[in-house]
Amino acid sequence: MLTGSSARLAYAASRQKHTLPDLTYDYGALEPYVSAEIMQLHHSKHHATYVNNLNVTEEKYQEALAKGDVTTQVALQPALKFNGGGHINHTIFWTNLSPNGGGEPQGELMEAIKRDFGSFQKMKEKMSAVTVAVQGSGWGWLGFDKDSGRLRIAACANQDPLQGTTGLIPLLGIDVWEHAYYLQYKNVRPDYVKAIWSVVNWENVSERLQMARK
Numbered sequence: 213m214l215t216g217s218s219a220r221l222a223y224a225a226s227r228q229k230h231t232l233p234d235l236t237y238d239y240g241a242l243e244p245y246v247s248a249e250i251m252q253l254h255h256s257k258h259h260a261t262y263v264n265n266l267n268v269t270e271e272k273y274q275e276a277l278a279k280g281d282v283t284t285q286v287a288l289q290p291a292l293k294f295n296g297g298g299h300i301n302h303t304i305f306w307t308n309l310s311p312n313g314g315g316e317p318q319g320e321l322m323e324a325i326k327r328d329f330g331s332f333q334k335m336k337e338k339m340s341a342v343t344v345a346v347q348g349s350g351w352g353w354l355g356f357d358k359d360s361g362r363l364r365i366a367a368c369a370n371q372d373p374l375q376g377t378t379g380l381i382p383l384l385g386i387d388v389w390e391h392a393y394y395l396q397y398k399n400v401r402p403d404y405v406k407a408i409w410s411v412v413n414w415e416n417v418s419e420r421l422q423m424a425r426k
């Protein structure tokens with residue numbers, strides 16, 4: 213049996229690298245709300261870069277861990293948060309969207325929205341306002357607070373992952389980095405946020421709520 217640093221090195225060598233998840237729809241499938249050009253760049257370039265840099269960072273982290281090099285471990289944490297967050301956030305985001313999306317949620321999700329925000333419209337308005345108001349780059353989220361059993365709306369800066377930085381379980385994210393909308397909407401972030409509701413995959417958001425409640 214391996215112990216100590218040799219066990220950690222063996223683990224590092226066997227560790228699976230993160231990979232870019234495939235989309236379940238074509239790059240052009242969310243048009244006219246999100247253009248094919250944005251989707252292609254966003255998925256195949258931006259998300260892919262987070263995945264690559266996460267793998268590089270984890271490799272360096274494992275080496276530092278194996279050597280007991282705490283200074284390097286600490287120095288790598290911002291890169292881990294940024295690239296790990298970027299991978300987590302985008303992986304959720306693609307599944308939150310669908311060419312058959314839009315409309316209103318059903319069942320338990322709709323009941324929870326009405327209970328916690330008053331109405332679906334009020335939730336949309338609040339989440340839109342919080343998301344549009346993100347300063348610089350970041351994300352707006354609908355999340356689940358496991359302690360209270362309630363839905364919450366939150367904003368995260370940069371690629372800070374919702375659960376890792378707030379404890380809320382992510383249900384629906386809206387990416388408001390300029391790479392998510394600028395080619396189509398230029399500086400008019402509110403128009404992009406308004407449009408994204410037309411492609412929200414409420415079935416996926418509902419499934420995430422069911423999983424979060426377990």
Ligand SMILES: [Fe+2]
Nearest residue numbers: 258387389392
């Ligand atoms: Fe993005």
